[in-house]
Amino acid sequence: MTASTQEHAPLAATRVPGRFRWVLVAGAVLGIVWATHRLAFLLTGHSPVLWVYVAGMGFLVWQLATAAFDRPATASPDGAARLAAARVAVLVPVYNEDDDILRGNLEALLRQTHPPAAVCVVDDGSTTGDYAPVRDWFVEAAPRAGVSATWQRQENGGKRSAQVAGARTCPDADFYVTVDSDTQLDARAIEESLQPFEDPQVQSVAGTILVTNYRTNLLTRMQEVWYLSMQMVDRAALSRAGAVLVNSGGLATYRADILWDHVEDYLTETFRGRPVHTSDDSLLTLFAQQRGRTVHQGSAFAFTAMPSTFDGHRRQQLRWMRGSFLRSGTRLRSLPLGRFSYWYHVARWMQYTAATVALVVLLASGALLHPATLALGACIVGSVQLIVASPYLSLRRSDQSRGQRLAVFACAPLVGLWSVTFLRVLRWYAMATVSNVSWGTRQSVEITSLAAPRRRPAPEVHTV
Template identity: 45%
Template sequence: MTRDGRPRRLPSADYAAGPKLQACAALLTTAVAAWGVTHVMAALPNGGGEAAWPLAAILLWWLPLSWCERPIRARRDDQARLDALRVTVQIPVYNEDPEALRACLRSVLAQSRPVTRVRVVDDGSDLPYDDVRTEFEQEAAARGIETTWDRTPNRGKRHAQMHALAGDDGDVFVTLDSDSVLDRHAVREGLAPFADLRVQSVAGQVLVLNRADGVLARLSPLLYLPFTLGLRSATSALRQVRLNSGALAFYRAGVVRRCAGAYGSERFRGRPMQMNDDSLLTLHALLAGRTVHQPSAMVFTLAPARLSHHVRQQVRWMRGTAVRHLWWLRYLPLTGAAFWTAVAELLHLLLVVAVPVALVAGPDHRAHLGAAAVATGQAALAMNYAMALRLFTVRRSDESTRARLVLFALAPLAALWRLLVLRPLLAYAVLTCHRVGRWGTRAGVEVGLAARN
């Protein structure tokens, strides 16, 4: 609600990248990546070695390929089958800001393609949601949408999800975070790829809802880009996405039903594994068929506005991904692109560590260290701007062109944050990946929607 008691206006967005823009951007990104790699390697001892720069170029495969992704459209003769799908949206709730939860639920009920039912599970929150629940159930009844609202003891997100979906007869399950707001056409767009019977899961595109809540929230779209519209878009072009976002993802119900037992009881080093739930569901979907990203199925989510929250969120994600890499290397077939993209990520991390070590430990390192640092900085700047071009593929109702240009100009600041903050955090997260928990970052309300007009 706004200050005067009116319902908050929900944001909307559309995917604006046409084929010509994509082709030009892909060529530009390829040129920038090639220049950056050769520029850095030329500054290393002996030109970086004969094999070093081709290896580095290969590890940036995802930069140009991300521009090959396009929204997946269903053929007209498939539409009737898509319209007949029973869609269940599952929303786990734990100490969520009531205003954010209210906006989340309103966005689900306001979809241009109505859902069949919405299942909310309050996982033992410390907050009362009586008013939110009453408004939600009344509006859902008026629209003819089935609802359930259960409260359970606090056992973690996965248990909340499976509590809701056990016995559900839906054809497609939608997992939606309680701090996220759907674009009006998100469900319609997210269902389109299921016209291909080989597709088992669809990842939505994640946008930041609270961009005005300080420097960290404003930088978050840039910090998320390499994953949301970088690696995820590139692997989607191969039809082998390895990691959906918990904020919004679509799954064929059979995938979730088959993995329900393993999903709720996963353990790592003897401890129950609750983090990285989205990547485990994606893994099961990938083993069953194709997994894609639909850039036109958009969701707005709340990003951390405080440093402590941001650090804890990043460490949780990084720990989960570190564990999941072990699963990918163990279970993905060697003949699939997904296995080799996971290997490429590991090689990229090793290269990031190996180059500085080689510079410092190698003979006559002082003569090369300064030149390599300058070259790396120049290449990182160019490649971050190339990646930031993806910002212009989305038009938002709550963002002006000027605001997008300002955000684009901040790309170097995001690059510096990754280098000085996120890289050290990644090392810490990998070394402590055995520390797995339930919700991880939410002992209380961490970020909410201010009552602005």
């Protein structure tokens, strides 16, 4: 049985509400008091630096406390009936993807408890194959599942172009779900993603992304605990205010008007005269934020393959960081001054700038190089990351044992140290080279599920 014809086991996830959240928040407060007491001795003469640290930790406590109140939205019976009748189209741009991973993506879409009206696949000029076995299987299986399917191949134009090309084959959709080609949805992902839309002010819903290949090595385990932490703490806190700033490409749902009312701006964005091919998810989220509420649905899960090599990880992070820095300027120009999201964004940049200045001061004075300071700093970073990662303990994955869950959680201190060392330096480099707005991603298949021979690309468009 080849990779392109193998049926994939469904992946599923749930979260078990934990009673330990407030214990962790209280522990964080006590930890900050203790660490501040110790740092006060080690940083004598650097009281401004100490206050920057206290402010940053206080901000973290606010995030943890706010996120603790976040709960998945559940529509009322009347609202659920209206949402059940909604016409949903899923947009799947594909570029140099592994056949087996792509088939897993499409199988999961056909298993949804809220079946999409249409799945629109657009091969954006892949150079590694034409996915013929996957395409042939899909265009035959989709109608049997009651799903309309289109499969197009176009010249390489970027992810945004592929998404819009797919949407144009289903222009009457009420909602568009964007997924990456290496993503496999939980069977309830679309149904859960629709729940918050009972509120007419909600314009977009971010799903919860987990790492499909988390067991590959230490790097993928770190990414698993890191990404869930960011979503269940930072994004969940913003969701309480309807102010999520960026959705994940692995799973996000938008009201159709968000795309159509901004389609030209989406396709023609430039930076310093050059077309922008990155930061597509954050731009769609910005369009949604300008119109209403943007929220996170913690019960809508998607499983995405992440880079398992250092080079792949570096390039992915560099692309995301450049896009984030570019989008920061757009938000400051475009978000209304009265929105919480605007002032949150300003506050985060003030915090980041103050922390960077404090770091430079400590390095210049030599205080940071004191062994006791380094040791205490490493303990603080690791402990804080364990607290931030605590929501991972409430996760239940269908492909994960308790021991595996604990092994991933144990990587949290390494995530913290990786963030304040390598990733911080990489962010500085990304900010200095923000003009490079090309996609900068794979020129060949980088992540595979099963080995499969590559096929020559076919220029035709095949539509069902």
